[in-house]
Amino acid sequence: MFKNVIMYRIGAGWSATVADIETSLDSARFVECGASQEKSIGWxxxxxxxxxxxxxxxxxxxxxxxxxxxxxxxxxxxxxxANERVAHIETTTGRKPGKKEIREIKDDIKLELMPLAFSKESSVWVWIDPEALLLVIDAGSQARADEVVTMLVKCLSGLAVALIDTKVSPTAAMSEWLITQEPPAGFTVDRECELKAADESKAVVRYTRHPLDTDEVREYVESGKLPTRLALTWDSRVSFMLTEGLQIKKLAFLDVVFDGASTGKDDGFDADTAIATGELRKMLPDVLAALGGEVVKA
Incomplete structure (x- = not known):
């Protein structure tokens, strides 16, 4: 279900029942693109x-x-x-279309060809923990997460959210873990990371399936190459990639998580949801704690 995590804190005082949310979202239910429509977005x-x-x-x-x-x-x-149409106009009338007319020609061609364009569909999972006032968006980029937040705020009356920030930046914390070779309690450092120079060279070093507890890695970090991604495992249950922007990517639940879990088709969705949210409700606070704790915003 979840492969990425971007975390937001929901403003105090917001609450809604399932029925309230259902009613609010129904007005923005997804409808397929029309023949000349470039984009459609909905629940x-x-x-x-x-x-x-x-x-x-x-x-x-x-x-x-x-x-x-x-x-x-x-x-x-x-x-x-458009070039073909402009050439035809020049040939038949002896007149060369101006910039404004060429833009209009391109707009007309776009409308004519849009019904023939291939469509691409994608979806984003959204998890709201009403008790913890936590919003988690399974988006691979901040831009896509922003798009989801815009839809949520538009649909859900009174909802206000803010990106979670930590007292220690992920880059500073990951640097410390790699230099000292001591990950935070409850976590292990895995075998993948990306280091990027902070100077104008922007040099990048990537390790994949490679031990990171080496003098070479430590020397890279000490010389100024900052970690932008680091693979970690929490409690031998969940592996993931932590990024410099406090995003969690490549989220994977390890086999031990599924021991004893039901695999029946009828309850597949409920089981997957319960497992994913149950593990993340315990893991995410530990991630924030490892980064010095959450910055409380006024």
Whole structure:
């Protein structure tokens, strides 16, 4: 379910029932792109059941799913067609179209070809922990997370969120762990990281499937190459990549997490959700603690 984690703190005082959220999201339910539409974004059923609920509550945790469809035309195709049309105008009228007319020609061609464009669909999982006032977005980039937040704030009355920040930056903490070769309590450093020079060279060193408790790695960090990504495992249960921007990527639940878990098809969604949120509710506070704790914003 979750492969990435971007964390937000929900403003104090916000609360909503499942029924409240369902009603609010229904007005922004996902609808496929129209023939001439470039992009469509809206909420869809987390369980994948047509016309089903747009919010699911599992063990007190709320799960939503945002769907995005985009249609794209290669710029080279539009330019080629526009050049052909401009050449035709010049040949038949002896007049050379100006910049404004050429832009209009390109816009017309785009509208004509859009129904033939291939569409691309993607979706983003959203988890709200109403008790901890925590919002987690399974987005691979901050830009996509911002898009989700915009939709949430637009749909859910009174919702205000802020990116979680820590007293120690991930870069500073990861540097310390690599130099001292002492990860924080409850964590182990795995065999993947990225180091980037802070000077104008922007030199990058990447390690994959390579031990990081070596003099070479320590010397790189001490010489000014800062860690931007570091692979970690928490409590021998969850592995992930911590980034300089406090994003968690490549999230993977290890086999021990699933010991004794039901694999029945009927409760697959509930089981996956309960496992993922149950583990993350314990792991994420430990991640924040390892970074000096959360900065409390006024």
């Amino acid at each position: 869809t059923e987390p369980r994948g059941e047509a016309h089903g609920p747009l919010v699911e509550s599992v063990a007190g945790q709320f799960i939503l799913k945002l769907k995005i469809e985009t249609r794209a035309l290669p710029g080279s195709v539009i330019t080629k067609k």
